[in-house]
Amino acid sequence: MKSLWPKIRKLLAALKQRDEIYLVNRRMVYSEKLGRTCGLLELHRLTPAEEYYEAHPRAKKKECEFVQEKVDSSFKEVDILLKLVSIYKGGDG
Secondary structure (H helix, E strand, O other): OOOHHHHHHHHHHHHOOOOEEEEEEEEEEEOOOOOEEEEEEEEEEEEHHHHHHOOOOOOOOOOOOOEEEEEEEEHHHHHHHHHHHHHOOOOOO
């Protein structure tokens, strides 16, 4: 099966042109069920700090330009791709 990363990167670039910045992070987690390490993909949205703190007044304020909000996480690239397509089409999650 071909990698879905080129499509994911293309969607991330298209969203960036609309001033919506998303990041995909990959980290390793240990699975008790499988008995080995697995790659977990996390989708984050970069929100301007002022906008984030207006929407979340109880959040602890930090000196930064952007705040990362976790949108989704999955073990499969296709789930992240489908989430990005949904966001791009206007479903916003």
